[in-house]
Amino acid sequence: MDEPAAPTPLAELRTPEGAALLAAATELAERDPARAAVALRAHTADPALASAALNQATLRLAARAKFGADARLMFFTRDGLEQATRPAVAARRAARLARTASRVADLCCGIGTEAIALARAGLSVVAVDADAATAAIARMNAEALGLAGLIEVRHEDALVTDLTGCDAVFADPARRDARGRRVFDPEGYGPPLSALVARAGEVPCAVIKVGPGIPHEAIPSKAEAGLVEAEWVSIDGDVVEAALWLGTAARVPFRATVMRDGEVRELTGEGEPAPVGPPGRYLYEPDGAVLRTYLVSELARDLDARLADATIGYLHADELRPTPFARAYRVGEPLAFNVKALRRELRERGVGRLTVKKRGADIDPDALRRQLKPEGPNAATLIVTRVDGKRVAFLGEPAGDV
Ligand SMILES: C[S@@+](CC[C@H](N)C(=O)[O-])C[C@H]1O[C@@H](n2cnc3c(N)ncnc32)[C@H](O)[C@@H]1O
Structure with missing residues (x-):
């Protein structure tokens, strides 16, 4: 087994002089990254050390989003x-x-x-x-x-x-x-x-x-x-x-850990198949962690909800229940997927801001939005999916992150 020794220029950055150089490089890289290399020459005559300092300074700045306050003390490689x-x-x-x-x-x-x-x-x-x-x-x-x-x-x-x-x-x-x-x-x-x-x-x-x-x-x-x-x-x-x-x-066999706005919630279970039934007034889009764990049935039980198609992970329910594990939409009756008819429907509702979502439908949401030419003061969400094997669209709006 080798004792890992710091590579030479990095080791030098830990001496008091090196640390001062790194601090200067960080300040320069933050202020004016394009000129930092030239400006750093005033602080050292050693090009290898200057390059190592600037590299670490750049990585520390990039690491702030991930590592917060620790980033200004730590050392990094790009891959690391x-x-x-x-x-x-x-x-x-x-x-x-x-x-x-x-x-x-x-x-x-x-x-x-x-x-x-x-x-x-x-x-x-x-x-x-x-x-x-x-x-x-x-x-x-x-x-x-x-x-x-x-x-x-x-x-x-x-x-x-x-x-x-x-x-x-x-x-x-x-x-x-x-x-x-x-x-x-x-x-x-x-x-x-x-x-x-x-x-x-x-x-x-x-x-x-x-x-x-x-x-x-x-x-x-x-x-x-x-x-x-x-x-x-x-x-x-x-x-x-x-x-x-x-x-x-x-x-447990499966755990979905959902971290949102600093809060952590967990859903656990066996990943059994969820019940299937008709669509309702609310459509839930489960968090990706819930979908990946196949814990949709556990969520369905908590929300008194069901799938409208056994192969599609949207849940449907008649009443709205708060959950951190899904995004809820208030939706109307399922509409046949027909671009002309949908365009007419959007015109009648004055929908100019349209979000298109899909699951289990082979469509390009951006292309569909362009085809539908939304126009008007209102906002809506169009969800293209399947009910009982047939392609349909639900028109609705977010029911709040309940
Ligand atoms: C995904 S990274 C680890 C990231 C680390 N957990 C973190 O959060 O900072 C994978 C690491 O595995 C190391 N690695 C690859 N094969 C290895 C092996 N056979 N033994 C030990 N380390 C290995 C690589 O050098 C690399 O640093």
């Missing part, structure tokens, strides 16, 4: 920043792991985002990355945030690192190929999902991050991995990640 877990998601996961574990191996630690969250949740961490520069940055970040006492960083292969003393594994494999393209097949991850599941079997509990597009068939079975919980997480309506909880950490 892009691949880093959102800290709010990492913190939540760490708090949950802290209830079952005390020493965690963060396999594939990257720049250390999850290791930092785990340490802040009170766990001791072995953070492992196969890339020397990335492991060195994880070490620098643990030190910069005052967590070096809790995080042991190793430059090592996740598949061979010694797990003695660890009672949990967290793994976040690389999901991009050498050309930076996303890898969807879990066996194409670096390391492959099955190899990480095997490592997870060495400790009582584990969490493995996977791509949010992972098909349910690729989730390891109970026979392969013991108890498995598949969790999808959304932030402000976007599905941002999925994770498999294994062993004693697994609680």
Whole structure:
């Protein structure tokens, strides 16, 4: 095992002179990025150091949206920043792991985002990355945030690192190929999902991050991995990640974690098929995390709602109930999908601002909006979908984020 040492120019940025140079580079990059490189020459005669300082300054500025105040203390690589877990998601996961574990191996630690969250949740961490520069940055970040006492960083292969003393594994494999393209097949991850599941079997509990597009068939079975919980997480309506909880950490087959405006809600269950029935006055568009987990039936029960087509994830109900797990629309009767008739309907209602949504209909919402030529003072939402196998359109408006 190698002790990850900081690459030379980066190490110099941690000396008092280097830190002053980095502060100057940050100020210059923020004020006038186009002229920052030239202006920085007045602060150092070392071009490699100036370039490293400007690179870090630029990355720190870019990292502010994700890392908040920590960004001004941390070190980054471009890839490391892009691949880093959102800290709010990492913190939540760490708090949950802290209830079952005390020493965690963060396999594939990257720049250390999850290791930092785990340490802040009170766990001791072995953070492992196969890339020397990335492991060195994880070490620098643990030190910069005052967590070096809790995080042991190793430059090592996740598949061979010694797990003695660890009672949990967290793994976040690389999901991009050498050309930076996303890898969807879990066996194409670096390391492959099955190899990480095997490592997870060495400790009582584990969490493995996977791509949010992972098909349910690729989730390891109970026979392969013991108890498995598949969790999808959304932030402000976007599905941002999925994770498999294994062993004693697994609680339910599926969990949808919905984070919106800083609040976190969870829906859990088995992912059974939802009931089917006629459309009603309200149409609910479930959050992506609910759809990905197939927890639509659990949501249907809470909302006293049903699907209007067994294959389409919109829910229909006769009364409006508050839910953080779906967006509600007040809608009229389903209309036949006919562009001319819809255009006439919109004219009659004076609809000039039209939002087009679709599910289960092979249409291009932008092209349809252009074809419908909306005109008038009113706003409406057109939802193109299927009812009982037939293509229909619902005209309505948001019923508020209830
Ligand atoms: C998705 S990134 C991890 C991001 C990290 N969890 C974070 O939030 O900052 C994946 C990392 O896996 C590392 N990696 C790939 N194969 C590995 C292996 N066999 N052993 C250890 N690390 C590996 C890559 O170098 C990369 O830093």
